[in-house]
Amino acid sequence: MATGAHGRVMEAGLVLASQNIEAAVVHTTDPQRWQLVVKPKDLLVARAQLLQYTRENRHRRWRQSFAGRRFEFDWQSLVWVFLMAGCYFFQAHGSLAIQSLGDFYSPAVRSGEWWRAVTAEFLHVDLRHLASNATTGLLFFGVAMAEYGAGTALLAATLCGALANFAAMWFRSMPYHGLGASGMVMAALGLLAVRSFRLQDWRARPALTISRGFLAGVFLFILHGFNPSSDVLVHTLGFGLGAAAGVLLSPIAENPGRQARWDALGKWLFVGVVAVAWGCALWPAAQRGLER
Known part of the structure; x- marks a missing residue:
C-alpha cells in the first residue's frame, strides 16, 4: 500500500504495528524502493492510520x-x-x-x-x-x-x-x-x-x-x-x-x-x-x- 525509501516504509510499518495491524516490508521491482503489504481486511484502517500520522507530523518536515x-x-x-x-x-x-x-x-x-x-x-x-x-x-x-x-x-x-x-x-x-x-x-x-x-x-x-x-x-x-x-x-x-x-x-x-x-x-x-x-x-x- 505504501512505497518509497526503506526508512520511510519502515516508519509506516511501525505506525501500523503500534495499532496492532500486521504489515510486511518487501522489495519492489526497483531495488532502491520498498513497499508495505497488509492484509486486505486491514487496508482501509491502515490507510486511515497512516493518513492521520502524516497529518499530525506535517510540521516535522522542517x-x-x-x-x-x-x-x-x-x-x-x-x-x-x-x-x-x-x-x-x-x-x-x-x-x-x-x-x-x-x-x-x-x-x-x-x-x-x-x-x-x-x-x-x-x-x-x-x-x-x-x-x-x-x-x-x-x-x-x-x-x-x-x-x-x-x-x-x-x-x-x-x-x-x-x-x-x-x-x-x-x-x-x-x-x-x-x-x-x-x-x-x-x-x-x-x-x-x-x-x-x-x-x-x-x-x-x-x-x-x-x-x-x-x-x-x-x-x-x-x-x-x-x-x-x-x-x-x-x-x-x-x-x-x-x-x-x-x-x-x-x-x-x-x-x-x-x-x-x-x-x-x-x-x-x-x-x-x-x-x-x-x-x-x-x-x-x-x-x-x-x-x-
Missing part, C-alpha cells in the same frame, strides 16, 4: 534530528530571523519614523499605548544589535519550535517578551526607552530550560536531570542575558516567564498530535497580535497623512 541527542531543530526559526531583518530594513530606510512610533517609551505605555510592549520587540538600535539577537534567536527558537511546535513557541515567546517589558516598567520610576527582541529570545530560552522536566530521566534521577537541564538553561541565560550594556531586568523577566510558560505548555510538548493542532492556531494568533499592535502604532501617522 525539523532536523541530531544523532545521539534527544532534541530536534526546527528551521522555521529562519522565518523569525527574516521577519526581524525585514523590520530593521524598514526601520532604517522607511519614510515613517517607526522607531519613535513603536519603541517601548514608558510614559506613553503608562498613558495607554500598550502595543509598544509588542512593537518594541521588532525594533533594534543598530545592525550589531539585530545580529546579536538574530543569531541567538535562531538557535533558541529553532529548538523551542521543535519542542512545542513552531506556532506555539513563537506566540508564547512573543507574549512573554511583551509581558517582560510591561513588568520591567513597574520596577522603574524614571522614564526610559526600550527596544529589541532580546526579551522574547530569553523567553524562548526559558521554554527550553524546563524541557528536562519532561524527560524520562526526571522520574528516575530528578537531581541529575535538573543539573543537566534547567541549570544548563540558567547558565546559557547568564552567558547571553547578563550583558551590562543590555536590559538585564527585561532579560531576567523574559527568561522566568518563558520557563513558566514552558511548564504550562508541557501537555502540548509531550503530544505530537496536540502540537500539530495548536501549531497553525499559534501562528495565526501571532500574526494577529503583531498586526493589531503595529496597526495601533502606525494609525496616528496614517491619520496625519490623510489630513494633509
Whole structure:
C-alpha cells in the first residue's frame, strides 16, 4: 500500500504495528524502493492510520534530528530571523519614523499605548544589535519550535517578551526607552530550560536531570542575558516567564498530535497580535497623512 525509501516504509510499518495491524516490508521491482503489504481486511484502517500520522507530523518536515541527542531543530526559526531583518530594513530606510512610533517609551505605555510592549520587540538600535539577537534567536527558537511546535513557541515567546517589558516598567520610576527582541529570545530560552522536566530521566534521577537541564538553561541565560550594556531586568523577566510558560505548555510538548493542532492556531494568533499592535502604532501617522 505504501512505497518509497526503506526508512520511510519502515516508519509506516511501525505506525501500523503500534495499532496492532500486521504489515510486511518487501522489495519492489526497483531495488532502491520498498513497499508495505497488509492484509486486505486491514487496508482501509491502515490507510486511515497512516493518513492521520502524516497529518499530525506535517510540521516535522522542517525539523532536523541530531544523532545521539534527544532534541530536534526546527528551521522555521529562519522565518523569525527574516521577519526581524525585514523590520530593521524598514526601520532604517522607511519614510515613517517607526522607531519613535513603536519603541517601548514608558510614559506613553503608562498613558495607554500598550502595543509598544509588542512593537518594541521588532525594533533594534543598530545592525550589531539585530545580529546579536538574530543569531541567538535562531538557535533558541529553532529548538523551542521543535519542542512545542513552531506556532506555539513563537506566540508564547512573543507574549512573554511583551509581558517582560510591561513588568520591567513597574520596577522603574524614571522614564526610559526600550527596544529589541532580546526579551522574547530569553523567553524562548526559558521554554527550553524546563524541557528536562519532561524527560524520562526526571522520574528516575530528578537531581541529575535538573543539573543537566534547567541549570544548563540558567547558565546559557547568564552567558547571553547578563550583558551590562543590555536590559538585564527585561532579560531576567523574559527568561522566568518563558520557563513558566514552558511548564504550562508541557501537555502540548509531550503530544505530537496536540502540537500539530495548536501549531497553525499559534501562528495565526501571532500574526494577529503583531498586526493589531503595529496597526495601533502606525494609525496616528496614517491619520496625519490623510489630513494633509
